[in-house]
Amino acid sequence: MSMIGYNSVFKKDLFKDQVILVTGGGTGIGRCTAHELASLGATVIIAARKIDQLINTAREIELLGGKCETMALNIRDPKQAVEVVQAIVAKHGKLTGLVNNAGGQFRSPASKLSPNGFAAVVNLNLMGTFNLCKAAFDTYMGEHGGSIVNVTLDCRNGIPGMLHSGAARAGVINMTKTLAIEWGPFNGIRINCVSPGMMMTSGLKTYPEHNPSSRMGTESEAAAAVVFLLSPAASYITGINLPVDGASSLTCAGTYGTETLFNPKTSLMKPYIGWLQQQEGGGEEEETKGQPAVKELDAPEPIIHLYERYKGFVNGGSANGGGGSKL
Numbered sequence: 001m002s003m004i005g006y007n008s009v010f011k012k013d014l015f016k017d018q019v020i021l022v023t024g025g026g027t028g029i030g031r032c033t034a035h036e037l038a039s040l041g042a043t044v045i046i047a048a049r050k051i052d053q054l055i056n057t058a059r060e061i062e063l064l065g066g067k068c069e070t071m072a073l074n075i076r077d078p079k080q081a082v083e084v085v086q087a088i089v090a091k092h093g094k095l096t097g098l099v100n101n102a103g104g105q106f107r108s109p110a111s112k113l114s115p116n117g118f119a120a121v122v123n124l125n126l127m128g129t130f131n132l133c134k135a136a137f138d139t140y141m142g143e144h145g146g147s148i149v150n151v152t153l154d155c156r157n158g159i160p161g162m163l164h165s166g167a168a169r170a171g172v173i174n175m176t177k178t179l180a181i182e183w184g185p186f187n188g189i190r191i192n193c194v195s196p197g198m199m200m201t202s203g204l205k206t207y208p209e210h211n212p213s214s215r216m217g218t219e220s221e222a223a224a225a226v227v228f229l230l231s232p233a234a235s236y237i238t239g240i241n242l243p244v245d246g247a248s249s250l251t252c253a254g255t256y257g258t259e260t261l262f263n264p265k266t267s268l269m270k271p272y273i274g275w276l277q278q279q280e281g282g283g284e285e286e287e288t289k290g291q292p293a294v295k296e297l298d299a300p301e302p303i304i305h306l307y308e309r310y311k312g313f314v315n316g317g318s319a320n321g322g323g324g325s326k327l
């Protein structure tokens, strides 16, 4: 196994001299976003509760030549949010970007959901995002500007089985619009949302029954949208919500039904996978000896299987092993 790098579609040095905080940056979409930003020159601070995951990701990034630091953070605690942002600004003198990626929920029919359960998910996703936005504004961005991207979840048509998360994410999208207006012209802050549909990530470990029959999104596809919105290329874009879902949320069943109406058997939409392919015989070369390979995907087995097919498709090979171009 050799080291593999992050093969961003964006211009190198796009984020040179920038200091960007990515919550939940040790796993899944957050980890991929951290890799992508670091590969583009940013100093990335990844923060979450489980420090081991953060350290692994930071080590991967450093071994690839990027700059990454870790901080323990529970986004539900406003005090910790302020402490983390203050520590970053004390050390680096700035916080130019914030990616509110940490979040999640459990599945439950609305009828079975307790008030505490509803509150827990709203606290995590809506309050957690607010806590970090407020801390960033008060500590640095209110005076110096900056760019914020909130990673939410496609909730365009409601989310059957995840009422609490749908309500919280809709709250994040609406909060984003208000903040774009209040913090834009006078404070120089841009703030946007990315709403992933069903993505192939470690997060799906908590959704074991899911049958990945349709074209799912890749971590890189969510990360690329975040990177674009953070970047100067989006300098006149603020207050928007960018769905990254292959239009699945426009269909009746959305991403969350047992069957999607979106091209359920095959998809002709080529995936974007930012991770470089591992080289043959890698890891034995002098320059990669002793370095861990970057694990490409930490997801349930059916998802990894699907991802392998996507990789074949990306590389121009036959993803089905049968000479066709379909997945």
Ligand SMILES: CCCCCCC/C=C/C(=O)SCCNC(=O)CCNC(=O)[C@H](O)C(C)(C)COP(=O)(O)OP(=O)(O)OC[C@H]1O[C@@H](n2cnc3c(N)ncnc32)[C@H](O)[C@@H]1OP(=O)(O)O
Pocket (backbone or CB within 6 Å): 103, 104, 105, 106, 107, 108, 114, 115, 116, 117, 118, 120, 121, 124, 153, 197, 198, 199, 203, 204, 206, 207, 209, 210, 255, 256, 257
């Ligand atoms: C086919 C379906 C496809 C769906 C696709 C969706 C794609 C989305 C993917 C992702 O979002 S990836 C991220 C994946 N990770 C997660 O989602 C995990 C996140 N979960 C958590 O962090 C925690 O579970 C939580 C939601 C924050 C709750 O943690 P907390 O520590 O606050 O909970 P507790 O104090 O234990 O309980 C509070 C309250 O909530 C009730 N509850 C908690 N878990 C469940 C559960 N699994 N089922 C039902 N109820 C639950 C718990 O009972 C408490 O309520 P009361 O009992 O006191 O009334």
Ligand SMILES: NC(=O)C1=CN([C@@H]2O[C@H](COP(=O)(O)OP(=O)(O)OC[C@H]3O[C@@H](n4cnc5c(N)ncnc54)[C@H](OP(=O)(O)O)[C@@H]3O)[C@@H](O)[C@H]2O)C=CC1
Pocket (backbone or CB within 6 Å): 023, 024, 025, 026, 027, 028, 029, 030, 047, 048, 049, 050, 051, 053, 073, 074, 075, 076, 101, 102, 103, 104, 105, 124, 151, 152, 153, 154, 195, 196, 197, 198, 199, 200, 201, 202, 203, 204
């Ligand atoms: N995968 C998918 O299909 C989709 C994912 N999303 C959303 O995208 C985001 C990233 O998800 P994904 O990468 O898939 O899943 P992961 O479960 O891999 O990522 C969630 C991250 O959030 C962190 N986190 C959770 N709770 C807290 C907390 N209280 N404080 C700080 N960090 C926390 C976790 O780290 P730790 O446990 O160490 O704190 C973890 O790193 C989430 O908001 C998710 O809901 C949206 C749509 C679809």
